[in-house]
Amino acid sequence: MTAVYVEEGLDKGAVWHFGEVAKEQRALAEGKAWADLSHRAVIEISGEDRLTWLHSLTTQHLENLKPGEWKEALILDPQGRVEQQLFLVDDGNSVFIHLDQERVGSLLSYLEKMKFMLRVEVRDGGDQFAILRAPGKTDELGGPYALVPKIELAATIAAFDSSNLQVGTWALEAERIAKGRARIGLDTDHKSIPNEIGALNKSVHMNKGCYRGQETVAKVFNLGHPPRRLVLLHLDGSAVDLPKHGDAVTLAGKEIGFVGSVARHYELGPIALALIKRTTPSEATLMAGNIAASQEILVPID
Secondary structure, three states: OOOEEOOOOOOOOOEEEOOOHHHHHHHHHOOOEEEEOOOOEEEEEEOOOHHHHHHHHOOOOOOOOOOOOOEEEEEEOOOOOEEEEEEEEEOOOEEEEEEOHHHHHHHHHHHHHOOOOOOOEEEEOOOOEEEEEOOOOOOOOOOOEEEEEHHHHHHHHHHHHOOOEEOOHHHHHHHHHHHOOOOOOOOOOOOOOHHHOOOEOOOEOOOOOOOOOHHHHHHHHHHOOOOEEEEEEEEOOOOOOOOOOOOEEEEOOEEEEEEEEEEEEOOOEEEEEEEEEOOOOOOOOEEEOOEEEEEEEOOOOO
16 A cells, blocks of 8 residues: 655644545444554653643543543633643553644643642653554544554554554544544634534533633533534535635625535545534535535534
């Protein structure tokens, strides 16, 4: 197989595909595929207070996190807007986080500032650990994920390769979009709050103690509606081109949102995620750039 690599964006340097995109997507859907995600950053947090500390900083309930159990969590700013999207696992001694490489610097800086007198140590673990998307049926986080020491990486890849197909990010992203899972930095902007992207009772635990930005999340949940909603767009398959990330989504010539992630899915055809005004009629045909699109509801209008 000849690998084609991602040349720009959040997955720059990763394998995009191996030339048989539909085959890769089918293998992924059947749980018979794996992917190399070693382009993603890894942060290690050790120390006795690591779980209660992360519990207080993020939107997720983590103080009783069991070893080997993966969780997704967000970090919000004081106004409740999404700053970080984290995927975490604890091994009994340390918590390991994987995230997009371009966000690792800001996360490390924030975590160091928040240590105070707690028994936690934070370090960049990318030199010692890598992330793989392990074989198996896709879980709600987009895994199963495997945290692999780099000294064991070659042996782990050989084991995965022995009875599974390696796939690229095209297959992973097409599946993620079809499942309606938002990716921070692609399907969000600087104003996005968790209520808009379907994160409540998923990466945002609704029955835990205070965290930064919680007031906004709770207020919108209890007293109103988010101004926008994430939607899955089924794009006109007769068009040769696809809309681009950031293209305007319009209704009757008026801009109502923007296009996030875009992909060609092996069964659904061309699809995209978009963030649009909440009150947009669900039956309305929209324009994503210059491509007509119908909506599949992900976040309720009412």
